[in-house]
Amino acid sequence: TFSVDLEPANAATLTVTFPTLVPGETLVNSTSGQVVASNASNVRIDSPITLAFSDTLLDGGNLANLTVSSGAVSIAGTRTLSADKRKIIFQPDSTLPYSSKITVNAVYAANGLKSLQGNPLYRVVNFTFNTQASQTQPLSIAQLNLFPDASYSPVTAYLSNEDFLRSGNMYVEARGADAAPNTIDFTMVNISTGVSLRLDETTASSGVYRGVYNYSNLANGLVFIVASTINPAASQTLLLSIPSLTPQTPASGSSDVSINTFIDIKADEALDATTVNSGNVKLFKGGAEVAGTITYRAGEQEIEFVPASALATSTVYVYRISNVKDIVGNSISNDLIVSFTTQNSTVPLTPPITHLKVFSDNTYIPELADLASVAPGSQVFIEIKGTDLSAGTIDATQVRQSSNLSAGTSVTTLIETGPNTGIFHGTLTVFNEEGAQITITSVTDIAKFVRLTTYSQPTISLSPASGTSTIVYLNQTFTVNTSKDVTAATLSTSTIRLSDSFGLASYSISLPNPREIRIVSDLHPDSLTVLRITSDVKDTDGLAFPDTVAHYTSINPVITSFGVYSDAAHTLSLGNNAEVESNQTVYLVIDRSDAKFGATEYATATLNSSLPDSSILLTETSAGRFAGSFSTPALSNEIIELVPENRIDLARTLKVLPAFTLLSFSPASGAITIPADVWPTWNFSRPVRSSDVTTANFTLKKVSDNSTVPGTLSVSPTGKQVRF
Incomplete structure (x- = not known):
């Protein structure tokens, strides 16, 4: 501080500063x-x-x-x-x-x-x-999925408690929050077989981790659990099931078996129908193969072999079943080999018969009335009662099936339930024809018959229609219209599956009316979306809707324009590098694709300055238009940058002006012995508006009589100095 000894109050101060880190x-x-x-x-x-x-x-x-x-x-x-x-x-x-x-x-x-x-x-x-590690475990794992192949397709992902191959590869996928978006990271899972498996991130920042577990000869009934080490609640459970077969008709080692018998074997789970074939199902007589027809009834999980002609009397037959597999590909552990001996004689049933009845299951209790409705291709159970002419033998009779829609017929053999019962049972597969009238007639007594009608198969239609070029909202409502009433109990996230590129999507299912299913989604943007309606969805007649897979692409919300304004009405645009005051309210507008139909969305812009970056929230005011505001920081002479989300190319800059203040004036207040030809000047931090340079704002007065001194006002070339 410099001061005048004679006038200590008249002093000048200088401050010396040294830069220091903040x-x-x-x-x-x-x-x-x-x-x-x-x-x-x-x-x-x-x-x-x-x-x-x-x-x-x-x-x-x-x-x-x-x-x-x-x-x-x-x-x-x-x-x-x-x-x-x-x-x-x-x-x-x-x-x-x-x-x-x-x-x-x-x-x-x-x-x-x-x-x-x-x-x-x-x-x-x-x-x-x-610095960061070269690989970092994710912050969390939200979802864990298992797949049968390397496609990792959501359509083929295993469901909870589903069966899987006894030996092979299990493809494991975990999805979570990536802790280091610039590195390809990994995570670990524990498997109930006692091993740990490493999953590697597919790409930097994907948050998708995948790995393959090779295994062989797992035990039947194994509970196969894969769980994240980070979040054990993120897990998937499968149940291994190896198919087994049980002889139904005839029983193993039985004798006096009807020469008209068919062979019926029950499986404990659904089988792959393509493996139930003449190569795997065989009947032998003394080492010679017996010709016959092989049928797999999926609804009953039964294999049926019908010999092409009546068997020989008093003869030992052996049937063998091998290499039959379940629907996931697991083969039976051991061949099923069964022998039986046929009867020594038989006497056919003669007319008239007492009755011909049709039942819905093998208990032969729920009788189907004449013209009752059944599903096309379904199995019904036939009973004929008549007079047994041979008390010591097991005899047979036949029924013929015909349809009003086709000229075809089929004949089914019924076997007597025991010696001298006079009651004959057999299984018949209804023609696979929709809307048909089926007539089942006794071959022995054509006066006895029962008629059945077949249901029509249910169909569906989707809105929007399938197609990867079909762009859907992130909250898209998918509508499934059906030709028949839906059984609500068959609707679940297992029977209707929606997935996007991030795995199983978030969605809800409702049935607003019996023939309309609604799926309300929450999808990731710009993602391949797959909707699958499985055949486990049933109509009220118990028939399956067709397994249907539809493909879509979710919308990618793209910002098309970014506006910066000085007024709330968004009419006064601020250009790039426009000057703004400290703490001035600035209004932002983003135009972007409307990503969620009928829902209020939000967008963000980032404010970059010498202060830590901050986010500005913009609210959707109309479909695809977002508005928000912020106060400019008090950073004099600094350039601040505004960047809309994901569009750095649309960034805008503003210059924050220093506060408008009077920095100094001359002569100084209280100065004495000022030369008579020195006139006042005022120095400002920013240029003065020309309209403000008036005698109303700048005056020189003579103190002795308070009179105004006449003169002329002028402004320096910079506009920051006013002279009198």
Whole structure:
């Protein structure tokens, strides 16, 4: 401070400042976002280092006065001074080393960093941080899926408690929050067989982790559980089932078997019908193969072999079943070999018969009335009662099936339930014809018959129609219209499956009316979407709707324009590099694809400045239009940047003006012995509006009589100085 001895009150003060690091504004990018640099961990290997100082700097430093190193190894990079000259941004020429301590040092020396006035650093700058590991476990696992093949297709994903192959490869997929979006990471799962499996991320930042588990000869009934080590609740369970077969007719080792018998074998689970064939199902007589017809009845899970002609009397027959598989491909553990001996004689039934009845199951209790409705291709059970003419033998009779829609007929043999019962039972498969009238007539007594009608098969239609070119909303409602009433109990996320590129989607299912299914979705953007209606969805007649797979693509919300305005009505646009006041309200408008029909959505823009980045929330005001506002920070003479989400190419910049203040005036207040030809000047922080340069705002008055001194006002070329 300089003061005049005679007038101590008349003094002038100068302040000398030395630039010092501002730790709270010295930043790096970690895997979880922007953080204070000193002692930071998990710093991204591609992160710049932003050093903030208390004073404006002369330059951005050099290799000698600002160094970045990992141990004894110097890290090369570009040093850039910010527009406000208070920050140095160090951008490494190549990525930083993984799992390393990085040291940043700025020396206190004559050739060190200096302020604009030439003053050196207040003290040495030295801090460290640690970079991310080369691979990082995800923050969480939200979903775990199992697949039978390397396509990882949501359509083929295993359902909970589903059967799977006894030996082979299990394709495991986990989905979660990626902790390090710039590296290809991994996660681990535990399997109930006692092993752990590593899953590798498909690409950096995908958050999708996959691996293959090879196994062989697992035990029947095994509960196969795969669970995330990070979040054990994210798991999937399968149940291994090996098919087994049980002889029904005739029983193993039985004798006096009707020469008109058929062979019936029951499976304990659904079989692959293609494996129930003449190569795997055989009947032998003395080593010679017996011709016959093989049928697999899926509804009953039964294999039937009907000999082409009556068997020989008093003869041993052997049937063998091998290589039959269930629907996932597991084969029976051992061949089924059964022998039986036929009767020594038989006497056919003669008319008249007492009755011909049709039943819906093999208990022969729920009788079907004449013209009752049944499903096409379904199985019914026939009973004929008549007079037994041979008390000691098991005899046979036949029925003929015909249809009003086709000329075809079929004959089915019924076997007496026991010697001298006179009751004959047999199984008949109804013609697979919709809307037909089926007549079942006794061959022995054509006066006895029963008529059945067949249901029509249910059909569905989808809205919107399938097609990968069909773009759907992220909250799309899919409508399934049906030709017949739906059984509500058959609707679930197992029977109707919706998935996108991120796996099983989030969705809800409802049945607003008996013939309309609604699926309301919550999809990821720009994602291949698959909707599957399985054949486990049934109509009220118990018939399956056709297994249907539809493909779509979810919308990719793209920002088409970004506007910056000074008024709430969005009429006064602010151009790039427009000047704004500190704490001024600025209004933003984003136009973007409407991603969720009928729902209020949000968009964001990022405010970049010397302060930590901040997010500005914009609310949807009409379909696809988002509006919001923010107050400009009090950062005089700084350029701030506004970046709409995912569109850095639409970024806009604004310049924050310093506050409009009177910086100084001359002569100073109280000055004496001022020369008579020196006139007042006023110096401002910003240019003065020409309309404000008037005698109403700038006057010179003579104190002795308070009279106004006449004169002329002028403005300097910069507009910041007014002269009288």
